[in-house]
Amino acid sequence: MTALFLVDDHELFLAGVLSEMGPEFEIAGSASEVDEAIDAIRASEPDVVLIDVHMPGGGGVRVVADVLSTHPDIRFLALSVSDAPEDVIAMIRAGARGYVTKSIAPAELSASVRRIAEGDAVFSPRLAGFVLDAFGRQIPTPIDPELDLLTPREQEVLRHIARGFAYKQVARKLNISIKTVETHVSSVLRKLQLSSRHELAVWASDRDIV
Amino acid sequence: MTALFLVDDHELFLAGVLSEMGPEFEIAGSASEVDEAIDAIRASEPDVVLIDVHMPGGGGVRVVADVLSTHPDIRFLALSVSDAPEDVIAMIRAGARGYVTKSIAPAELSASVRRIAEGDAVFSPRLAGFVLDAFGRQIPTPIDPELDLLTPREQEVLRHIARGFAYKQVARKLNISIKTVETHVSSVLRKLQLSSRHELAVWASDRDIV
DNA sequence: CCGTCTATCGGGTACATCCCTGAGTTGACC
DNA sequence: GGTCAACTCAGGGATGTACCCGATAGACGG
Structure with missing residues (x-):
């Protein structure tokens, strides 16, 4: 049976979720404060943690990031009144595997927890679109027609320049002379119609390009 | 009732899914070839399209991208034997709202279609982790505490440097001397523990930062 | 009133970079 | 065997950068 841990600073809401989820899951524990939650989750090692996003003392983000640093197998489902992009991104970055709003129906919530326990990602309808849009925008096409203008060696030099290395460092890494690096960079600048490194x-x- | 469209180049598999999904959804149509699928989906305008990833003639990616360009409200759930990261990323970029492998149980598949219809994102357990990892890596924190170390003027100079301008150009744009730009850059480098522009x-x- | 911070400049030095010309070596292709 | 592209390296001059020294002026707070 899935062990579930609950974190929410509203005691009344916490009690409500506890009574709804009690019959379906093994309640590993609950907490209403950030530091208390971190310690209790580490101690009880639940399968899934249902966590509020907005809490005094760092919020749910701190709990997720902190616990995952030592227990990477524990899964977090964020539960929030907010559907603001910043909140969603912050929780996903911290390592949450799902994000639903508090307006969710109890039956839907327990289904979401079960999916999280199985390893799925779960998002409320309105958030799914946003998350995927951001994801799609952030993964650019890795191929670029102008890159084909460059010889393999030139592309290699380019990658080092792109990381911020000086010519001297590039030369040492590629075991060639500084003068050779200069030559390649000049060719690249000319081919790409640029004027400086x-x-x-x-x-x-x-x-x-890295 | 949710209108469902099926695309798969394996006729036998297509027939199997049709018989399983038939009782649960309104079958808007089906196709086993890319161009045929694009036309048929446009004509029938279903709520959800269940689409195979690997198909002759461009694969599911082409179907998704093509149809979404004229019908952005149609939702796509990718169905594939492959769980390769390239395939998953390609489908997400094209605009698919979910991705499950063909080893999924029929009951799970119909549940996934229902979630997609509601606007949720759905991923197979093994893929959810990968997608979220990639997502987390790709979305950087827009705010950076180290930026607060810099004075407003220093940040302004930094933004120009970040665009690739030379000191001379920055000086002209800000109506200050090159020497002043040098001073600001030096301060920025020292504060950020960097050694060169x-x-x-x-x-x-x-x-x-742009 | 004085200290600190910020922004503005300058001189001077050491080094990095950009651009030019020239030139030797491979390997592929005809 | 000749041509060509790619890769390698060098000299030298013009410009750009990094960092040192210094200075002035305004704002702000104790």
Whole structure:
């Protein structure tokens, strides 16, 4: 049976969720304060933690990040009144595997917890679109036609320049002379119609060349 | 009742899914080939399309991207034997709202379709972790505590440097002397523990400072 | 009133970078 | 065997950067 831990600073809400989820899951414990929650979750090692986002003392984000650093197998489902993009992103970055709003029906909530326990990602309808849109925008096409203009060696030099290395460092890493690095960079600048290594660095980071 | 459209180049598999999903959903149609699928989906305008990833003639990615360009409200659930990261990313980028493997149980599949119809994102357990990991890595924190170390003027200079401008150009844009720009950059480098404007450009672009 | 912070400049030095010309080596292709 | 592209390296000059020294002026708070 899935062991569930609850965290929410509203005691009344906590009691409500406890009574709804009690028959379905093994309640490993509950907490209404951040530091208390971190310690209790570490001690009870539940399968899933249902956690409020907005709480005094760092909020749910701190609990998730903190616990995951020592117990990466515990899964977190964020439960919040807010559907603000910043909150969702913060929780996902911290490591939450799902995010639902408090307006959810009890039956839907227990179904969501079960899915999280199985390893699925769960998002409320309105959030799913936002999360996937952001995800899609953030993964750019790795191929660029202009990159084909460059020879393999030139691309290799370009990648090092893009990381912020000086010519001297690039030369040492590739076991070639500084003068050779200069030659390659000059070719790259000419082929890409750029005028300085600074513009080149911007050009490269825009295309995630690392 | 949710209108469902099926696309799969394996006729036998298509027939199996049809018989399983038939009682639960209104079957808007089905197709076993890419171009045929695009036309038929546009004509029938279903709520959800269950689509195979690997198909001759461009695969499911082409169908999703093509149909969404004219019908952005149709939702796609990818169904594949592959759980390769490239396939998953390609389908998400194209606009699919979910991705499950063909080893899924029929009951789970119909539940997934229902969730997709409601607007949720659905992923198989093994894929959920991968998608969220990639998502977390790709969304940087927009606010950075180290930026508060810099004075407003220093941040302004930093933004120009991050765009690849030379000191001379920055000076002209801000109507100050080159020497002043040098002073500001020096302060920024010292405060951020960096050693050259090249590293600074990388630092800035990592944080989307533009 | 005085200290600190911020923003503004300058001189001067050491080094990095950009650009030019020139030149030797491979390997592929005809 | 000649051509060509890619890769390698060098000299040298013009410009850009990093960092040291210094200075002035305004704002703000104790």
